[in-house]
Amino acid sequence: RDADALLLGRRTYVTHAEAFEPMAPGDPFGDMMNAPKKYVVSRTLERPTWRDTTIIRENVIESVRALKAQPGKNIVTDGSSQLVHALLAHDLVDELHLLVYPLMLGSGKRALPNGVHATFTLSSATPYPSGVVGLHYARQRE
Structure with a gap:
């Protein structure tokens, strides 16, 4: 609810895209997950399937710092343990x-x-x- 961006690792992104993209507009949880911009950290994902998705392929830490510097609400990360470990290691949480x-x-x-x-x-x-x-x-x- 308080986020305007989702930052996910590839496996979490794929699972979430399969679950939430097909939800009909008006579903409160689906709307909450589909509305934000999505950023997926991946070297292997060829094409995003979930609307409003940007792939971050390299310079992950610098890219996240740039995202955090933009105006807006919160950036939420769900699951994505390797990504969370990197964010914690660089004091980005x-x-x-x-x-x-x-x-x-x-x-x-x-x-x-x-x-x-x-x-x-x-x-x-x-x-x-x-x-x-x-x-x-x-x-x-x-």
Whole structure:
């Protein structure tokens, strides 16, 4: 709702495009996902299928810095763990919105890359009836 741009890795982009592009106008969630400009970071995606998409093929960090400098609302990244790791490593993340599920797994991807030190402050915590907790953190810079 608060975004006018989506920044996604290729795999997340393809999944989201398949799910949201065909949604009929007027679907609140579909409208929310289809309205923003989309930026996909990929060296292999040949042609975007989702309307209003730009492919970022190289100079990803510089491209994201340029996007952040433009006027507008927020840039949202969903999934795209490799991309998020790169953004965190270059101090390009201003907020984290996390969903914590009441489930423990013995393996999985790291939430943060090695060597990244960033301080965030809890802005809000929202528990849901399912047991999921939504956490919103704001980046603290000195």
